[in-house]
Amino acid sequence: xxxxxxxxxxxxxxxxxxxxxxxxxxxxxxxxxxxxxxxxxxxxxxxxxxxxxxxxxxxxxxxxxxxxxxxxxxxxxxxxxxxxxxxxxxxxxxxxxxxxxxxxxxxxxxxxxxxxxxxxxxxxxxxxxxxxxxxxxxxxxxxxxxxxxxxxxxxxxxxxxxxxxxxxxxxxxxxxxxxxxxxxxxxxxxxxxxxxxxxxxxxxxxxxxxxxxxxxxxxxxxxxxxxxxxxxxxxxxxxxxxxxxxxxx
Amino acid sequence: xxxxxxxxxxxxxxxxxxxxxxxxxxxxxxxxxxxxxxxxxxxxxxxxxxxxxxxxxxxxxxxxxxxxxxxxxxxxxxxxxxxxxxxxxxxxxxxxxxxxxxxxxxxxxxxxxxxxxxxxxxxxxxxxxxxxxxxxxxxxxxxxxxxxxxxxxxxxxxxxxxxxxxxxxxxxxxxxxxxxxxxxxxxxxxxxxxxxxxxxxxxxxxxxxxxxxxxxxxxxxxxxxxxxxxxxxxxxxxxxxxxxxxxxxxxxxxxxxxxxxxxxxxxxxxxxxxxxxxxxxxxxxxxxxxx
Numbered sequence: 001x002x003x004x005x006x007x008x009x010x011x012x013x014x015x016x017x018x019x020x021x022x023x024x025x026x027x028x029x030x031x032x033x034x035x036x037x038x039x040x041x042x043x044x045x046x047x048x049x050x051x052x053x054x055x056x057x058x059x060x061x062x063x064x065x066x067x068x069x070x071x072x073x074x075x076x077x078x079x080x081x082x083x084x085x086x087x088x089x090x091x092x093x094x095x096x097x098x099x100x101x102x103x104x105x106x107x108x109x110x111x112x113x114x115x116x117x118x119x120x121x122x123x124x125x126x127x128x129x130x131x132x133x134x135x136x137x138x139x140x141x142x143x144x145x146x147x148x149x150x151x152x153x154x155x156x157x158x159x160x161x162x163x164x165x166x167x168x169x170x171x172x173x174x175x176x177x178x179x180x181x182x183x184x185x186x187x188x189x190x191x192x193x194x195x196x197x198x199x200x201x202x203x204x205x206x207x208x209x210x211x212x213x214x215x216x217x218x219x220x221x222x223x224x225x226x227x228x229x230x231x232x233x234x235x236x237x238x239x240x241x242x243x244x245x246x247x248x249x
Numbered sequence: 250x251x252x253x254x255x256x257x258x259x260x261x262x263x264x265x266x267x268x269x270x271x272x273x274x275x276x277x278x279x280x281x282x283x284x285x286x287x288x289x290x291x292x293x294x295x296x297x298x299x300x301x302x303x304x305x306x307x308x309x310x311x312x313x314x315x316x317x318x319x320x321x322x323x324x325x326x327x328x329x330x331x332x333x334x335x336x337x338x339x340x341x342x343x344x345x346x347x348x349x350x351x352x353x354x355x356x357x358x359x360x361x362x363x364x365x366x367x368x369x370x371x372x373x374x375x376x377x378x379x380x381x382x383x384x385x386x387x388x389x390x391x392x393x394x395x396x397x398x399x400x401x402x403x404x405x406x407x408x409x410x411x412x413x414x415x416x417x418x419x420x421x422x423x424x425x426x427x428x429x430x431x432x433x434x435x436x437x438x439x440x441x442x443x444x445x446x447x448x449x450x451x452x453x454x455x456x457x458x459x460x461x462x463x464x465x466x467x468x469x470x471x472x473x474x475x476x477x478x479x480x481x482x483x484x485x486x487x488x489x490x491x492x493x494x495x496x497x498x499x500x501x502x503x504x505x506x507x508x509x510x511x512x513x514x515x516x517x518x519x520x521x522x523x524x525x526x527x528x529x530x531x532x533x534x535x536x537x538x539x540x
Contacts, residue, residue, distance in 0.1 A: 032251070033279045034293055036365045036402035036411070036428075037373075037395060040300050043355030044314070044467040046367040047414075081465030081521065084316050084538065086358055106358045131414075153412045154363065 031154075039155040040101045047132050048078065048085035051151030053105060055134055056094020058159060058171045059147050061245045065140035067095050068117055073124035076131035078151070088121045091134060100155060130158075162243075165216045166207050171247050173202050173220035178233060179241040182208045182215035186238050190217065193232060199223045214240070224248075251278040252404050255445050255499045262441070271441060272393035275400040294392050297362050301374035304354045304361050305347055314356040316538055319468045323350035340383040344479045348375035352475040356468045365402045365411040368467040369425035371475030373398060376429045376482050380436055394435045398428040401448050408500065409507035413460035414519040416510030422471075422478040423455030423506065429482035430489070439490050449495035449502045450485035456502075457509055459517035461524025464535040470525055 041050035060067070072091055074082045082088060086106065093108035094100075096115075104111065112119055126133060130150035137146045148161035159167050162177060169175055176194075180186045187206065194201065200222040208215035224246050234242045252258045252275075262274045269277070280290050310324030326346045329335050335342050351371035355361045364373045377391055402411065405424045410416035430451035434444045455478070463469040495502070516523030525531055 031403055031406050032283045033275070033396065033399040033403060034283070036406060037294070037297050037399045038363060040297065040360065040362050041367060043358050043361050043367050043370070046363045049358070050363070050367065077465070077520075084464060084466045086315065101360055103360055153414065154366065 035154055035156070041155060042086075042090070042101060042103065042105045045085045046155045047151045047153045048082060048087045049090045049105075050100040050155035051132065051153070051157050052078070052082075052085075052087045052090035052134065053094040053098065053100040053102075054155060054157050054171070055136070055147075055149040055151065055159075056091035057097070057099060057247070058094070058149070058157070058245060059091075059136050059138055059145065060095045060097055061171075061247065062147065062162070062177070062243050063095075063138050063140050063143055063145045064243070065142060066115075067138045067140055069139040070095055070112070070117060070119045071137040072119070072121045073135040073137075074121070075124050075126045075129050075133040075135070078132050078134055079123040087134075088119075091136065092119060095136075095138060133160075162216065165209060165214070167216065167218050168205060169203075169218050169220060171245055173222070174224045175245040176217075176219040176221065176225055176230075176233075177243040177245070178217045178219070178239060179243075180215050180217070181238045181240065182210075182213050183238060186215070186236070187217055189236055190219070190233055193229065194219070194221065194225070197226070197229055199225060199229075251275075251282045252400055253407050255401070255404055255448065255503075258400060258404065259441055259445065270393070272396040272435075275396045279396075279399075291392065294395050297364075297395065298377075298388075298391055300360060300362050301351070301364075302378065304359055305350055305374065305378060307359070308350045308354060309357075312353070312357045312359075314353075314466075314468055315358070316464065316466055316468060316534075318463070318466065318534070319353050319356035319472055321353075322472065323347075323353050340379050341480065341483060343379035343382060344375040344483060345476050347378050348372060348475040348479040349472065351375065352472040356466075356472060365406065365424050365428070366413070366421045368413065368462075368471045369421040369475060369478060371472075372422065372425035372478035372482065373429045373432065375475065375479035376433050376486075377436075379479075380433060384437075386436055390436055394432040397435045397444065398432040401431045401444075402428045405452075405503055405506075408503040410510055412519075416506065417513045417518050418458040418460040418474060419452075419455045419506055420510055421460065422474045423452055423458060425475075426455055426478035426482045426485070427451040429479060430485035433482060433486035434489050437486065437490055439486070443489040443492075445499045446493070446495045447482075447486045447489035449497065449499040450488050450493075451482050452499075452502050452506060453495070453497070454481050454485065456506055459513060459524050460519040461517055461526045462519065462521055463526050463528075463531040464538050465519075465521030465526070469531075469534075 093105040132151040150158045202220040205218040313320035348371040361370045410420045411424045413421045427448045430447035434447040
């Protein structure tokens with residue numbers, strides 16, 4: 001599957017600023033004071049431990065329920081030095097709902113074991129992937145999910161694939177992920193509903209596998225999205241799956 | 250993006266007409282950047298300070314890292330201090346002990362503050378907490394010093410890098426040391442110009458330092474380099490406070506660090522392949538850990 005379109009817009013900013021934001025997204029240079037002092041985290045590595053915990057946490061939020069089966073594939077430096085840095089432990093901790101500064105992280109495997117969760121960990125090789133990449137396949141009682149994510153340093157991450165479709169977001173904002181049939185009107189329908197509910201959009205990204213096939217929109221918003229809005233989107237014709245991520249909830 | 254160079258930071262502050270202090274100017278600019286309130290911002294920085302203190306207080310002398318390579322050295326140094334066997338005393342000795350302690354906490358999967366990274370998390374708390382116990386200061390002063398240090402860290406991240414994988418250890422311990430030097434200069438009543446000089450000194454002394462962790466782990470030599478970063482910060486602040494000036498302006502020093510990082514072979518940038526990581530003993534350690 002190839003990424004056909006990636007639209008990043010914000011109605012409040014000029015085109016030039018928009019390009020700067022895109023540049024910052026990929027260069028990772030724009031840091032606020034708390035990116036410099038922080039995060040508060042469990043050691044030893046912001047990329048291999050804190051970032052890994054965050055990847056697990058995002059996966060848990062996207063799955064929306066407690067996992068019963070966790071398959072962890074580690075690539076590159078994650079594969080080479082992940083065990084010494086507690087990368088699998090941090091991912092499992094995140095999947096159990098622990099944040100990167102949760103002091104229970106070092107005991108996550110014991111906790112998962114006591115809950116009867118099956119864990120598989122193996123090394124993988126991906127072409128042209130970031131050196132700190134993890135591919136997680138998780139199953140709950142009702143749902144399952146596969147994500148590919150990168151740990152970019154300093155505890156920041158990027159979710160680059162969900163269920164095989166390319167994405168590009170980090171979970172800093174409330175994020176709505178809508179899988180839909182690729183036909184006219186779905187983006188307009190969803191964004192109109194969000195506008196009606198006074199939810200300001202930070203970014204909108206659109207991805208699809210083939211023309212007229214399967215598409216995904218990733219919408220980052222300034223405000224959290226209420227449950228009834230999510231339900232309403234789910235009920236719209238042509239919508240296949242709605243996932244919502246709010247790291248603060 | 251609030252601050253892009255030390256020059257624009259200092260010029261920006263000089264031009265503002267709100268009659269506010271330097272640290273407050275930094276805080277207000279960042280509040281705009283992050284779209285957060287004054288209360289949120291200050292609460293966060295206070296929490297950083299308290300997490301640093303807690304980590305030192307909860308230090309367990311018996312704790313070892315998963316690899317077994319780290320732990321117990323902070324306690325060894327404390328014992329030497331207690332027995333009066335150390336070469337230095339007071340401020341510098343305390344800074345050495347706290348740097349060891351914090352870096353070991355990190356290696357042993359304890360709760361720490363990445364400052365700017367997890368591997369360099371011992372430097373800033375070492376000088377701040379040692380200053381507190383040896384010179385004393387109002388709690389607010391440390392919060393203010395953290396804002397000033399963070400602004401310099403942000404500039405280093407923007408003009409160069411704070412990632413060992415990009416710029417080697419000079420980017421991690423070097424940046425942490427520069428931030429700590431600025432914080433110390435601020436705490437001890439130094440001028441803005443002296444702060445900039447302290448940053449330049451600390452960074453200059455760390456230029457070229459490679460990132461060569463044994464077995465790729467944030468342990469050897471990272472724990473002890475936190476000590477080097479802390480002691481270097483104290484020396485840099487001392488020179489700046491005495492009125493000594495950096496012959497190369499701080500922004501040019503940061504640019505040089507960036508240039509050096511780009512010239513550095515990838516084996517010396519957090520890959521665990523060159524330098525100390527390539528020594529015979531390191532290879533033995535690595536082999537023992539993977540079997």
